[in-house]
Amino acid sequence: MATTPDELVRTFVETLSAKDLDTALTMVSPDCEYDNVPIGRTHGPDGIRATLAGFFAAAEQLDWVIVRQVASGNLGTGTVLNERDDRLLMGGTWRSLPVTGVFEVRNGLITLWRDYFDRDTLMKAMTP
Amino acid sequence: MATTPDELVRTFVETLSAKDLDTALTMVSPDCEYDNVPIGRTHGPDGIRATLAGFFAAAEQLDWVIVRQVASGNLGTGTVLNERDDRLLMGGTWRSLPVTGVFEVRNGLITLWRDYFDRDTLMKAMTP
Numbered sequence: 001m002a003t004t005p006d007e008l009v010r011t012f013v014e015t016l017s018a019k020d021l022d023t024a025l026t027m028v029s030p031d032c033e034y035d036n037v038p039i040g041r042t043h044g045p046d047g048i049r050a051t052l053a054g055f056f057a058a059a060e061q062l063d064w065v066i067v068r069q070v071a072s073g074n075l076g077t078g079t080v081l082n083e084r085d086d087r088l089l090m091g092g093t094w095r096s097l098p099v100t101g102v103f104e105v106r107n108g109l110i111t112l113w114r115d116y117f118d119r120d121t122l123m124k125a126m127t128p
Numbered sequence: 129m130a131t132t133p134d135e136l137v138r139t140f141v142e143t144l145s146a147k148d149l150d151t152a153l154t155m156v157s158p159d160c161e162y163d164n165v166p167i168g169r170t171h172g173p174d175g176i177r178a179t180l181a182g183f184f185a186a187a188e189q190l191d192w193v194i195v196r197q198v199a200s201g202n203l204g205t206g207t208v209l210n211e212r213d214d215r216l217l218m219g220g221t222w223r224s225l226p227v228t229g230v231f232e233v234r235n236g237l238i239t240l241w242r243d244y245f246d247r248d249t250l251m252k253a254m255t256p
Contacts, residue, residue: 037226038246068230070198070209081198081209083230083242098165100228100244102196102211114211116228116244118166 005078005105006071012110013084013101017064019056021049029109038119048113058126061089078105088125095125133206133233134199140238141212141229145192147184149177157237166247176241186254189217206233216253223253 002008008027015024025045028034034048035041042051056062069082080103087094097117104112130136136155143152153173156162162176163169170179184190197210208231215222225245232240 038249068207068209070200070207072198079196079198081196081211081228083209083244098244100209100230102228116211116226116246118245118247120247121166 002075002108004071005073005075005080005103006069008075008078008105008108008110009069009071009080009082009101009103010066012103013064013066013082016052017062019062021052021056025049027110028113029106029111032110033112033114035112035114037114037116055126059088059090060092063087063089063094073105075105075108079103080105090126091128097122097125130203130236132199133201133203133208133231134197136203136206136233136236136238137197137199137208137210137229137231138194140231141192141194141210144180145190147190149180149184153177155238156241157234157239160238161240161242163240163242165242165244183254187216187218188220191215191217191222201233203233203236207231208233218254219256225250225253 002011012024012027028045030044033043065085067083067085071080073079082101084099086097086099099115099117102114103110130139140152140155156173158172161171193213195211195213199208201207210229212227214225214227227243227245230242231238
């Protein structure tokens, strides 16, 4: 179990990178906001699953690398920002999506996950 | 004078928001990397000035709001990530650019300023 917001978000990102959506969704609150800034937002585990299932199916493999991460607070009330390289393997080629994530933690669960990136860069990365 | 990386970056953002480029550039290192992720990067005070001068001239007013900021380290070696709403007034209308910034601090100066945002959102915000 994570003992800090930093650990919680690192475990969350690792679990997503392993495409283990079931385990990852145990780390978010029922009303968790999931906001892909240039695309749109959804809420809760079902919303996150609906958004990511197709993406996870399209990528042969994921390798989400945390480049920098800074956290404040504790598992009761915490904030985490990270810079990531969300790599994905498609058609046998690794592609790179530079991302920053903003996370709020309340009572041990992630209540906000907001990713900033360039929409065109994502579209190009997703094009076979 | 700033006593922490958190303060240094807050002062830097406030100074830029006031369009005081001369003062802001005293806070960056001679080799500071300035990276607008979906557009490109430049280096040093002259590179930052060349990138921002036209933008600052085009906007009637700026209001860069730090929504969340988390920092680690000290002025010797520090890392700061922030989530901002970089508002700009153009043609009498306030426009919003959601941004995240990644900053590295060394010896009291900013050595890296990397902004993540959606390129199309910036282009739309800059269109009169």
